[in-house]
Amino acid sequence: MSSDLIMTVDIGTTNVKIALFDLDGNKTFHFERRCTESTFNGRHEIDPRKWWVAFSIGVNSVEEKMKRHIRAICISSQGPTIVLVDENGRLVHKAVSWLDNRGAERIHWLRTQGLDEQTASTTAKLLELAKIVNGRTYLLQPSDYLILKLTGLFVNATFHQYGYSPWYKEVLEKFELSDTFLIPSLVEPSKAIGRIIKRVAKHFRLPEETIVVAGAPDFAAALIGTGTLRPGIVCDRAGTSEGVTLCSDAKIDVPGLITTPFFMGNFWKISGVLTSSGKAIEWVANSVARFRSIEELSLSSIRRPTGVIFLPHLVGERSPYWNENLRGVLFGLGLEVNAKSLIVSAAEGVAFAVKHIIDEMKKAGAKIVTIRTTGGQASNELWNQIKADVLGMNVEVVQPDAELLGCAILAASYLIEEPFMQIAQRLVKVKKHFIPDEKKNAIYDKLYQIYLELHERNLDLFDKLKLCSSDS
Template structure:
């Protein structure tokens, strides 16, 4: 197989599944395979996974794509990674896990996060690391672990995330890319080093963390057993890769000024690419690394399509969500005076409030199921719009949105987003945004980081133009929506205390 016909394998390690793609050098996907695994929530606040189950999913996913595609080891130009953020695994001196992989969704460190925010320490750390203070952050998880599980904390020799754990299993090396590191709350964005003050706050040493490398770092020496399992050669080049969020921007071509990427899957996120680290004065937007010349600024929401699934299951039990969402088209914008705060899983941006709760506001005897359905869909988008408003305050002026994730399959939801944001929304044909971003980063790295990072221009896809009348209506509702949260923030905390009080 010639260089032009070789394949890139992109391994996308997500929260609920790992997907492997075989992509040719022109950006065409020739094969894919997804392997799901559980998220364990044994008690309130817990959100954990078995790291070895995810490792097996990586091996089996590659093996399946290789075998099904009839690919040989020599057909592979390189292997590259995308990975979810904010996971934390404690390892002993032999690299054996002392804990499960504690995911971004774990809420047990909520009290520590709130303390850091109240005493001002959190904003100081954010101003150097670009990671908002929240239970998602490995920094905050480490503080919780030190205070609540000192036995485990002091037994640990290393602190890693899921991608670092898998790379160590594959190569016997402990490295972390700048992109994943920039989401830990422990990484100084300006110096590209571990932040000494954050390490002191966490109570760990630099030698207990993986070695920092660029996202384009090339590594060799795949262990023979892993190579045989996957159908690769021990000399197959691997590119360390980056986190799924920044790679999603690359995958859908949102690396130009004024182009926002909005992803709404289970959770949601808004991101734009900039050429230097950028911070929000209040610590409410993240700033993560992609390459030395590309940084991604934005905000994540806990409550995306999971909200639509929740209300669909309760209002229309037994009916597929894909059949339920179009029913909201019968309701006018504004949901007949109904507002829904979709904060069912607490919230990250724009509120960064782990104790936030869902609220249906304005209910009357006249409201019916479809009103509530549309209010829930609008609520998810009000959260997205509020994040975009923060980005506008930071000087980012969107002219177009590139949409991806499960919500992008709903024409109604995409039109609602265009109306609410007041800019066109484009849905590219491919939904594999993070995987394609990883493949492009891999090729960029293999070519010595020369030329354009954006190798493939996305196809036109579907375009949704905003309705000016609807946009004005939503602009009038947004301040009421945000004020509703502000008024209910303290009662949300009070009801949390009631829920925690033993009977």
């Protein structure tokens, strides 16, 4: 067994995570630190320096004897989140989170101009930011910002296929943004970017020869880390938000979802994105049920299905509605409902939202064999069982932090000169299967129909509610 270690980093919406892996995929170190955003009136921003502080604390907590064996660093991050820096690498604005709704009124028009929903959302924000930015500015994602701090190099670390970068030169040119915003050179995942700066190596007591290897957006790193590299596998990446991505051998256009080329073979990626899934469960637990933490909370005794239907759209919704006016709903409250059952109903509501995306895939003709879940929710067995019962399908757990493992696989690909797909096949293992309860699934199917009808019947009311909020 090699003593070489890989440091992997994932900058999430809520936490910065750091892990060390050996070349056999064994995790030998784990660190997490929460980084909160500032939110106001639909604006979601964060100072990128918080990520660097979290990274610094994490690296400094690694034992010296382990640091000596680190050969590579690989980073993934949430997004599309916009980090703006000038040509000298200085920040010119707080990072604008993917949750931010500035420019939302332009999204429909941008979609009529041929942009997909995700690119339209990012472009809408850029059109607003262009009004306040002075001079030419580099567009970075959170992972690119950390790479800049480590190497001094401007890069766009992602796959070259369409759908993996939030910005494209031709889009900037089309909407007259190319004189304001610069896109760094693309470096594909598993390729070397460069060594860390000497003073950075000295500061962190890392080997000077440590190489920074290009990672991938968190959803793509999770596809690698869950082994979602064959047709028919769905990766359910469940964290603050949620991404549901199918590897398909056929190009299938699904209303409300995004179909783009996969990063390997002749496959296609069909994706749906939920805006607030884990965040919605956390909100119910903290703000409604008044529990500080749900990690140690026993909920297995709560009767399921709860009979309370929760719409988890606390800040609008992306797939399949792409409607920023949607809001959360608790439907079916009664005197028998208690705080814990509300938390479980929130998890059921998130599972219904996942089912909606998967059902849309199936209706369009997509073939789905199995679902692999990862992220914070995947560490909770009850949440996994709820998803299996709602979906009526087996749910497989590989490991909760698939983004970190995916980055380790990408870095290992560079170090040992082996394609990352082969390494993933060797290292990714399913650790547990959750099998649906047929009786519960039959009841959930009926509740799911009510869940769908709640949306349809109230679409006009959500719009009216938005107008009332604007008036105030």
